[in-house]
Amino acid sequence: MRRIVMWLMGTIAAVALLFSYRTSTSGPIGGPGLVAAAPRIVSTGAGSTDAGGSAGSAGSAGSAGSAGSADSAPLADAVVNGGVARTRWGPVQVQVQIASRRIVDVRVLQQPNGNRTDAEINSYALPQLREQVLQAQSANVDGVSGATVTSDGYRQSLQSALDTAHFRG
């Protein structure tokens, strides 16, 4: 019985020590799915929301009607920075440009650049991702195989930007 108590105390002490280590209570740092910095609207076009009756919104007024409130009305023209998606290989942040309620450009503000592999991966993956987004007109794209982590971060950051613009594709 005394030995059992000794074992128990020893085990509890060991577990307590383990939990005092920084990574044991840090929460996620590497997992995509967490956007570290808040997305931010950089600029909006004049009369930018559909509620204001933008010229470029012909034929799709229905989506403005479904928006519910002025706060969540889609931005017709805007440049929005996505949040920073922290991936296993480093932060990914994109900036999306919306014109006439279409995604017309995606620029990468931050990308993993810890080593040469990252640079290689970025050089072929990021242009592909941009093309996919412009085609799909959403963040819901396949991603680039071999660059899954970066693709995830890219989607994450882009989605946060689109959400901020209340973009509905």
Add this chain to the structure above:
Amino acid sequence: MADRPLATGRGWGLSDRPQWSRRLLAILGGASLAVVLGLWAGNHGLTDLASPGSAATSLGRVTGLVAADLLLIQVILMARVPLIELSWGRDQLTRWHRLVGLTSFNLMLAHILLITVGYASAAEAGLISEAWDLVVNYPGMLLATAATVALIGVVVTSFRAIRPKFRYESWHLLHLYAYLGVGLAIPHELWTGTDFVSSPAATAYWWSVYALAAGCIVVFRLGLPVYRSTRHRLRVRAVVREAPGVYSVHLSGRRLDRLPVRSGQFCHWRFLSGPGWSRAHPYSLSAAPHPDRLRITVKALGDDSALVRRLRPGTRVLFEGPYGTLTGAQRQRTRVTMIASGIGITPLRALLESLPYPPGAATLVYRARADADFAFRAELDALAAQRGIRLHYLAGRRAGPLRWAPHGHGSDVALLRRLVPDLARHDVYVCGPDTWMDAVLDTARRLGVPEAQLHSERFAW
């Protein structure tokens, strides 16, 4: 087939051999693995597998996920959930425990290796330095490393070559570190792995399985035993010597008709008589249960078993159980033959008392090392006279290591055929040491007894 003691008439009823529950549980287990694979595939598992850069990491993910799922299935299988216990019986569950546990462990080792290789190649780092980086810098990974150490300890102390070096009780305490391993692995699954939180479905699935496993442990391994021990208030009434080294413990208690225990089953007992209480011992009932009393019979083998004979009347008794499937629920035929060796008589003695059968339809073959070693001889003779049981006492050492019959009775097959000529039409209940039971079951099969009519449960740990 009803199996109710004549004394009470109600309260002992359990469902018949639950074929449906086996199927249901097997489907659930299979479905859980399918869900895990589906979630992995949905989180780019298959596409990553196709590309050389991420194949190792993707394989590492799926091995880790399946290992975690099997580990939780494992916890649930051993949580003493009544439905699971009754569906397969303890010895079958113990075999699976070994198989599922080792599979999960091997997958975990593969997971560690593959993830290290995958991350190392992506970061263009060496294996060792990447492993170090993973352990030291990735969230929750030091805890996961400790979990790995705990699980390695559990598996290594369970190797057949190593386990006998430990006392059962010490080994069992070490085995509890598996729970620590399961728990310490969670943070890295959430923070470093991406599959647990990849989608709401994945998050819901994994937390449900963890909650289910934890719930099963809390309810069935802790709550139910505490509730039953409190409710039935068992105390030692008397200790009676039955044979050299064999003692019966008579227990008194309350409302035992509300305890779903039946002849042939066992419980894990703790006698609150002193230092040994921290260790529970599996002993079978040796008489049909009654609303106010139970009887168990113990062979004083280990250190603690020897303490049984010094138990004082009035000692409080805690128990976990009842467990075991060697009961009347397994009956297929009207005729029944019980074959016991040594202390294996205990559950069969209880079954002979409570099973229904017409006079002349039951046979007991009871083997012991010497004439003096037969326990319950007077009881058995009285029961035989009352219910028309044919009794065969076989005294003597086993004729060989693969034999069950004692010397001087001819071959095993010839002996059993002579004792029970129509054995193929009997239910055959067997209880005794492992190798002895193997020999009996082999003989019974040779005499044409179908598998469904063979009933045995192993109690060796």
